[in-house]
Amino acid sequence: MVEKGGKIRRNLLKGIAVTGIAGMMVLDRNKVKDMLKPITKEDLEDGYIYTINGVEYVISAESPYKTPEELQRLAKEKEADAKRRCMESAKEICKRLGENSPECKLAKKHCQEIKVKWTLARKGVRWAMALDLNRCIGCRRCAYACVQENNIDRTQGIEWIKVLNISREELELIATDLKYTDAPYKERVYIPLACNQCEYPPCTMVCPVRATWKEADGIIVIDSYRCIGCRYCITACPYGARHLNWKPVIVDALTLNPNMHVLGNVPREVHTVEKCIFCIQRTRDGGTTACVEICPVGARAFGNLHDPEGPIMRIIEEYGAFVLKPNAGTKPRFFYYFGPARTPPKDAVNPKSSNWIGNPPRPEEGAPGPNVLPGGEESFNEEKKSDKGM
Amino acid sequence: MMKSVLLATLILATIALAYTPAYPCTYCHTPFLKLNGNVRKAPIHKIDLTVGAHAGLYCSNCHDPKNPMKLITGDIVIPPNLASEKDLMKYNKLCAKCHPEVYADYLVGAHGNSTYVCNGGTAYFVIGYKHSPWWYHVCPEYKNMHTVPGKPCVFCHNPHDPIKPPASIMPLPSDRPAPPKQSAIEYTTTFLLILAAALSIFAYVKK
Numbered sequence: 001m002v003e004k005g006g007k008i009r010r011n012l013l014k015g016i017a018v019t020g021i022a023g024m025m026v027l028d029r030n031k032v033k034d035m036l037k038p039i040t041k042e043d044l045e046d047g048y049i050y051t052i053n054g055v056e057y058v059i060s061a062e063s064p065y066k067t068p069e070e071l072q073r074l075a076k077e078k079e080a081d082a083k084r085r086c087m088e089s090a091k092e093i094c095k096r097l098g099e100n101s102p103e104c105k106l107a108k109k110h111c112q113e114i115k116v117k118w119t120l121a122r123k124g125v126r127w128a129m130a131l132d133l134n135r136c137i138g139c140r141r142c143a144y145a146c147v148q149e150n151n152i153d154r155t156q157g158i159e160w161i162k163v164l165n166i167s168r169e170e171l172e173l174i175a176t177d178l179k180y181t182d183a184p185y186k187e188r189v190y191i192p193l194a195c196n197q198c199e200y201p202p203c204t205m206v207c208p209v210r211a212t213w214k215e216a217d218g219i220i221v222i223d224s225y226r227c228i229g230c231r232y233c234i235t236a237c238p239y240g241a242r243h244l245n246w247k248p249v250i251v252d253a254l255t256l257n258p259n260m261h262v263l264g265n266v267p268r269e270v271h272t273v274e275k276c277i278f279c280i281q282r283t284r285d286g287g288t289t290a291c292v293e294i295c296p297v298g299a300r301a302f303g304n305l306h307d308p309e310g311p312i313m314r315i316i317e318e319y320g321a322f323v324l325k326p327n328a329g330t331k332p333r334f335f336y337y338f339g340p341a342r343t344p345p346k347d348a349v350n351p352k353s354s355n356w357i358g359n360p361p362r363p364e365e366g367a368p369g370p371n372v373l374p375g376g377e378e379s380f381n382e383e384k385k386s387d388k389g390m
Numbered sequence: 391m392m393k394s395v396l397l398a399t400l401i402l403a404t405i406a407l408a409y410t411p412a413y414p415c416t417y418c419h420t421p422f423l424k425l426n427g428n429v430r431k432a433p434i435h436k437i438d439l440t441v442g443a444h445a446g447l448y449c450s451n452c453h454d455p456k457n458p459m460k461l462i463t464g465d466i467v468i469p470p471n472l473a474s475e476k477d478l479m480k481y482n483k484l485c486a487k488c489h490p491e492v493y494a495d496y497l498v499g500a501h502g503n504s505t506y507v508c509n510g511g512t513a514y515f516v517i518g519y520k521h522s523p524w525w526y527h528v529c530p531e532y533k534n535m536h537t538v539p540g541k542p543c544v545f546c547h548n549p550h551d552p553i554k555p556p557a558s559i560m561p562l563p564s565d566r567p568a569p570p571k572q573s574a575i576e577y578t579t580t581f582l583l584i585l586a587a588a589l590s591i592f593a594y595v596k597k
């Protein structure tokens with residue numbers, strides 16, 4: 001019996017060896033190489049792929065809404081709700097200012113304009129943002145444009161973007177100054193901080209009701225109909241990006257942004273959590289985010305991380321980038337970098353001109369200091385000549 | 391009387407003419423006035439290329455010396471207050487000659503400064519929350535939008551002194567309302583605990 005078993009095993013091994021050698025000879029080398037390629041996380045990430053009008057869209061496997069129809073139904077529900085709440089506000093405005101006032105008409109028109117979309121995530125897209133800390137002047141325009149774009153309640157003091165003012169030398173997040181009134185200063189750096197849209201989001205892992213999840217294009221969304229306001233995610237977030245609506249959200253018909261997405265800036269419910277969603281209502285349909293649009297110095301760039309010709313890849317390759325709290329293991333997709341040129345800070349000798357940047361004020365004539373430009377003297381002489389020539 | 395009024399008008403007109411930036415430029419820069427553009431200071435145009443980030447350039451680096459109304463790329467110079475955004479966009483080519491890297495950034499959207507357009511829609515500028523600016527986009531559908539470079543180079547960078555001075559700072563971020571006092575929370579919790587205990591004892595005894 002033992003002998004026989006040993007024989008069988010030996011024959012089996014021989015067979016396997018022969019098949020292996022035959023396979024090696026028959027098989028295409030490239031195919032084998034392909035087989036040996038490691039599987040990336042993107043490959044493993046399963047979702048439900050739908051083709052609409054020839055474009056492939058993905059619904060994340062984590063999403064509780066598995067089909068486009070379900071999402072569409074949800075969008076309709078939310079649209080009706082948003083319109084009802086908007087009309088309530090419009091009626092109140094009309095009562096206060098009279099039926100014939102222009103405000104009343106405008107408010108009613110805004111309510112009719114409301115559109116709640118349910119655009120799905122494009123396949124192969126991963127949204128990311130890059131921010132040039134050398135150019136940001138800490139002006140907070142992005143924070144307030146965000147409030148208007150995303151229909152955030154203005155009475156609760158919620159602002160999704162916080163601008164941290166920290167020392168340029170130490171770069172220590174703990175010593176943050178949020179309440180600065182004057183900027184930019186030479187020795188400070190201004191770090192606008194919102195949701196980092198992590199690759200491994202700790203906030204979605206702790207949600208007991210699956211109200212928040214990572215979409216297939218990397219945006220972490222919250223469904224305010226599912227959220228129960230337990231605030232676990234607020235404590236889980238290492239960046240302090242999540243905010244709780246602690247009282248009924250006021251919908252103001254006059255200042256409402258009618259462009260809404262079902263998982264984004266549609267007016268939220270009371271006691272639900274909200275956060276930056278990369279302006280999902282704009283970006284999924286080809287637009288750019290509100291903060292990128294309004295930044296007066298162009299510090300922000302937004303695009304598809306997987307696009308080799310996109311802005312993010314260009315910035316990472318050209319200038320390099322870093323993320324906040326890398327040791328939290330969250331792999332953020334919000335990149336910060338120190339770009340090549342800096343916006344002139346406040347305490348320059350002459351803040352209204354560009355003289356501060358490697359181009360200090362000219363020394364008195366005949367006393368060329370160490371600061372003279374290459375060819376400084378020469379240009380002076382030429383000037384005189386040309387003046388005469390004129 | 392008539393004479394003096396006429397004289398005054400004449401004087402005023404002369405002064406006005408002398409101090410109005412003449413346009414078109416050929417008004418002064420006639421072909422007979424042989425200029426080679428080797429100049430850095432043009433006080434009449436309030437331009438001084440000995441300071442600023444473009445220090446060291448000559449007029450002829452960008453302008454055609456024979457006809458300063460023309461740039462070396464062949465585009466016609468239009469005063470900024472008369473030019474439309476589309477006209478200004480043409481001048482990007484000139485900036486790109488010396489700043490190809492920044493221009494490449496600009497084209498892919500890595501220079502910031504992008505906006506979106508939609509079919510049949512408009513965008514208007516509003517001053518809203520805390521007096522902060524925002525683009526209010528009105529589109530019929532909010533679908534199939536396109537991200538485009540928002541502004542031409544010369545909109546932000548004065549070509550004769552191109553470093554952009556910092557903009558003003560917006561007001562402070564708002565505070566979340568203060569939480570209730572610690573003592574109040576303690577009293578409420580104790581009260582609720584006692585109530586719960588009393589209720590349980592009551593339920594137990596009643597049974």
Ligand code: SF4
Pocket residue numbers: 135136137138139140141142143163190192294295296297298299300
């Ligand atoms: S708008 Fe631009 S410059 Fe101002 S704080 Fe935001 S990122 Fe910085």
